[in-house]
Amino acid sequence: ISCQRSVGKSHAERERMREQEKAAREREARYSNGHLFTSLTVSGTTLCTACNKSITAKEALSCPTCNVTIHNRCRDALPNCTKMKQRQQKTVLLRNNSALQNVTLRAKTPGMRERPTSAIYPSDRFRQSLLGSRRGRSGLSLSKSVSTNNISGTLNDDSPLGLRRILSQSTDSLSFRTRAMSVESLNDDGINIYYHSLLEEIELECQDFKADSWSMAVDGGYLQTHRKNVIKRQDVIYELIQTELHHMRTLHIMERVFQQGMLEELQLELSTVHAIFPCLEQLIRIHSHFLAQLLLRRNNSLQCGSSCNFTIHQLGDILLHQFSGQCADDMQKTYAEFCSRHLRAVKLYKELLARDKRFHCFIRRVSRGHLLRCHGVQECILLVTQRISKYPVLIQRILEYTTEDEEEASSLAQALTMVRDLLSSIDQQMGEMEKTQRLQEIQLKLDPRAQARVRDGGVFKPGELLRRRLVHEGTLFWKTQGSRLKDIQVLLMTDILVFLQEKDQRYIFPSLDKPPVLSLQNLIVRDIANQERGMFLISDSSPPEMYEIHAASKENKDVWIRHIERTVSKCPSRLEFPLIETEQKAHLRRLKADLQQKDREMLELLQERVTVFCELAEVTSGQEGLQPPITRYLFRADIPQAPRAEKLLLDATAEGNTLSIRSITKCYLFCPALPGCASARSKVVPCSFAHVCVSSQRIEIIPTKCLEGRLQTQTDKLVRMA
Numbered sequence: 148i149s150c151q152r153s154v155g156k157s158h159a160e161r162e163r164m165r166e167q168e169k170a171a172r173e174r175e176a177r178y179s180n181g182h183l184f185t186s187l188t189v190s191g192t193t194l195c196t197a198c199n200k201s202i203t204a205k206e207a208l209s210c211p212t213c214n215v216t217i218h219n220r221c222r223d224a225l226p227n228c229t230k231m232k233q234r235q236q237k238t239v240l241l242r243n244n245s246a247l248q249n250v251t252l253r254a255k256t257p258g259m260r261e262r263p264t265s266a267i268y269p270s271d272r273f274r275q276s277l278l279g280s281r282r283g284r285s286g287l288s289l290s291k292s293v294s295t296n297n298i299s300g301t302l303n304d305d306s307p308l309g310l311r312r313i314l315s316q317s318t319d320s321l322s323f324r325t326r327a328m329s330v331e332s333l334n335d336d337g338i339n340i341y342y343h344s345l346l347e348e349i350e351l352e353c354q355d356f357k358a359d360s361w362s363m364a365v366d367g368g369y370l371q372t373h374r375k376n377v378i379k380r381q382d383v384i385y386e387l388i389q390t391e392l393h394h395m396r397t398l399h400i401m402e403r404v405f406q407q408g409m410l411e412e413l414q415l416e417l418s419t420v421h422a423i424f425p426c427l428e429q430l431i432r433i434h435s436h437f438l439a440q441l442l443l444r445r446n447n448s449l450q451c452g453s454s455c456n457f458t459i460h461q462l463g464d465i466l467l468h469q470f471s472g473q474c475a476d477d478m479q480k481t482y483a484e485f486c487s488r489h490l491r492a493v494k495l496y497k498e499l500l501a502r503d504k505r506f507h508c509f510i511r512r513v514s515r516g517h518l519l520r521c522h523g524v525q526e527c528i529l530l531v532t533q534r535i536s537k538y539p540v541l542i543q544r545i546l547e548y549t550t551e552d553e554e555e556a557s558s559l560a561q562a563l564t565m566v567r568d569l570l571s572s573i574d575q576q577m578g579e580m581e582k583t584q585r586l587q588e589i590q591l592k593l594d595p596r597a598q599a600r601v602r603d604g605g606v607f608k609p610g611e612l613l614r615r616r617l618v619h620e621g622t623l624f625w626k627t628q629g630s631r632l633k634d635i636q637v638l639l640m641t642d643i644l645v646f647l648q649e650k651d652q653r654y655i656f657p658s659l660d661k662p663p664v665l666s667l668q669n670l671i672v673r674d675i676a677n678q679e680r681g682m683f684l685i686s687d688s689s690p691p692e693m694y695e696i697h698a699a700s701k702e703n704k705d706v707w708i709r710h711i712e713r714t715v716s717k718c719p720s721r722l723e724f725p726l727i728e729t730e731q732k733a734h735l736r737r738l739k740a741d742l743q744q745k746d747r748e749m750l751e752l753l754q755e756r757v758t759v760f761c762e763l764a765e766v767t768s769g770q771e772g773l774q775p776p777i778t779r780y781l782f783r784a785d786i787p788q789a790p791r792a793e794k795l796l797l798d799a800t801a802e803g804n805t806l807s808i809r810s811i812t813k814c815y816l817f818c819p820a821l822p823g824c825a826s827a828r829s830k831v832v833p834c835s836f837a838h839v840c841v842s843s844q845r846i847e848i849i850p851t852k853c854l855e856g857r858l859q860t861q862t863d864k865l866v867r868m869a
Contacts, residue, residue: 182212182213183211184208184209195218198218202216202218208222353392356385356392366455369450369453376548379548380549381458383544383548386541387441391437391438392438395434398531400522400527402424402428404519405424405527409423409509419499423496424528425488426484429481430485433477433478437469437474440465444462444465462559463558463561466562467558467562475565475569483577484580487576487577510524543563586616587613590612590613592654593612594653600662601664601666601727602686605726615640616641617639618710619714620636621703622636623697624698625646627659627660632697633657639707641718641719641724642667642668642719642726643666644670662692665686665694666688666726667718668720671687678697680697681704682704
């Protein structure tokens with residue numbers, strides 16, 4: 148019996164040992180580099196954090212501490228768990244005093260050399276974070292050395308890993324700093340060195356505007372000399388300059404940190420980087436000029452002998468210049484393009500972040516800088532899109548506190564109107580760009596083999612969509628024969644309504660009893676009685692076709708009716724815009740578009756030539772103010788004005804002939820546009836608004852005001868010669 152009991156005990160002990168070994172193996176498998184892995188069931192689209200490949204449901208492991216999901220085979224390739232490190236450091240800070248109480252000290256013998264503290268601790272800051280402050284370690288004397296034998300004897304397996312690793316190092320090893328410093332800390336130091344000058348430069352730009360308001364930036368005595376209304380006005384002006392500085396800081400971070408790093412370090416394609424940061428160079432140029440004007444006005448308004456006391460009395464002229472003319476056109480084009488590509492840029496950034504490990508590591512390393520923690524890529528893009536909407540609010544507040552200077556108030560009111568018009572035009576242009584992008588997406592998603600028969604017997608192909616402009620689109624329900632409602636994607640375009648149906652993640656033309664392309668020529672829209680969500684679309688064809696369409700709600704139906712009626716009223720005729728364009732007509736249309744573009748380029752060159760000619764006349768005549776205001780041009784590139792060009796020239800020639808008979812005999816002068824041909828004479832035929840200068844080599848059209856000075860000079864010269 149005793150033998151059986153001993154055998155049973157030994158068997159039980161072996162089973163218990165096997166279970167312990169199995170549990171130890173499972174625990175070792177679960178713990179890897181500080182991660183606490185658990186089995187997880189995931190979908191087939193989940194990507195492994197380590198290798199960026201898809202994970203099957205059987206081999207997924209997840210660490211709840213740092214929220215990573217990896218393959219079972221990739222757990223050793225994963226870096227250390229960052230949050231586990233933070234927990235270990237906190238545990239070290241809590242246990243350091245109790246752990247050091249067991250450290251025994253021994254007096255230094257005469258033959259023993261003093262061991263440098265750097266051999267045990269990598270730095271004062273690191274030593275203080277692990278072992279507490281000097282005040283808490285008053286029991287340790289600098290003339291004592293730590294016995295590592297006693298330390299190793301008092302620390303057990305439950306002691307913090309970082310403390311055991313540091314205190315168990317040999318005192319003769321002076322290379323602890325190189326071995327113990329982790330790769331991440333080296334990366335942090337490298338980034339701080341790499342971007343140190345850049346971040347310092349960006350911060351120095353905002354040095355003079357660190358205060359929260361103008362009231363806190365100026366001296367107290369200087370502040371008391373101003374009235375309450377003036378103080379509030381200066382506070383808003385200060386906020387305008389300060390936020391403009393912050394905006395420039397955001398743009399510089401996008402350009403010098405993210406864009407430059409993606410191009411130089413990651414070697415990404417230029418098109419990819421421009422897709423993430425569109426129009427960045429134009430934005431920097433626009434706002435650099437605006438900020439320079441604001442800072443110059445601030446510096447000119449400084450009190451004598453002071454570097455912080457200033458009062459800006461006039462700001463309307465700068466705002467008028469910024470939000471009118473060429474500056475306003477540049478802002479409109481740039482912000483419309485940037486804001487319309489916002490969602491695409493963020494989507495592309497997220498895709499790169501998910502699939503490109505080098506890109507992910509670059510963004511993570513760069514974002515550790517103290518200035519970049521709140522300025523990630525998505526945050527920077529969002530800040531830029533929101534900046535243009537801040538100007539009306541700030542200008543409105545400045546205008547409210549401008550009560551004494553009527554001229555300044557008038558300038559601010561004009562600037563406020565201009566910036567509001569600029570915002571509305573940007574919104575409109577953004578909408579057009581987004582619709583164009585959406586139409587391109589639909590055209591790419593449309594089956595290239597799809598065709599639709601129209602009433603005149605032609606074939607409507609997917610390429611016909613890009614000829615038109617998308618006005619409105621959405622999902623509606625088409626009621627067909629048999630009282631069935633078919634959900635369709637409806638495109639309201641310049642001259643047609645297009646009905647599409649989604650099948651296998653692609654669009655096709657639905658094969659129903661009526662054509663899927665409906666012309667808007669004389670289209671009639673009527674409500675369906677007793678059906679608040681339904682409407683009839685009656686086409687002007689022979690015979691007429693009636694489409695019964697239903698919307699998801701009455702409000703949605705009303706929106707569609709408004710859009711359709713507005714588009715029908717602006718629908719072009721079929722002579723101007725045919726329903727289906729042949730290849731020959733498409734080629735002719737492209738040629739006409741090229742001609743119009745060349746005409747516009749010629750117009751710009753001719754206008755520049757007139758301006759240069761006026762400046763030349765001003766210099767040669769010695770008179771100022773000869774350059775006419777550009778309010779009317781003889782040169783026009785618009786199609787409606789093109790047929791009038793011949794009539795204008797004929798009228799000018801006839802008027803010149805009439806005036807030349809009444810004038811003194813003939814008036815000759817040298818043509819300044821022909822250097823090196825001083826002997827060539829040119830006859831000048833005057834008219835009311837311009838002169839046609841005819842010579843053997845060319846014909847010059849010269850504005851009247853530009854020619855008056857030279858005519859007077861030539862007349863005086865002829866009188867003296869007579």
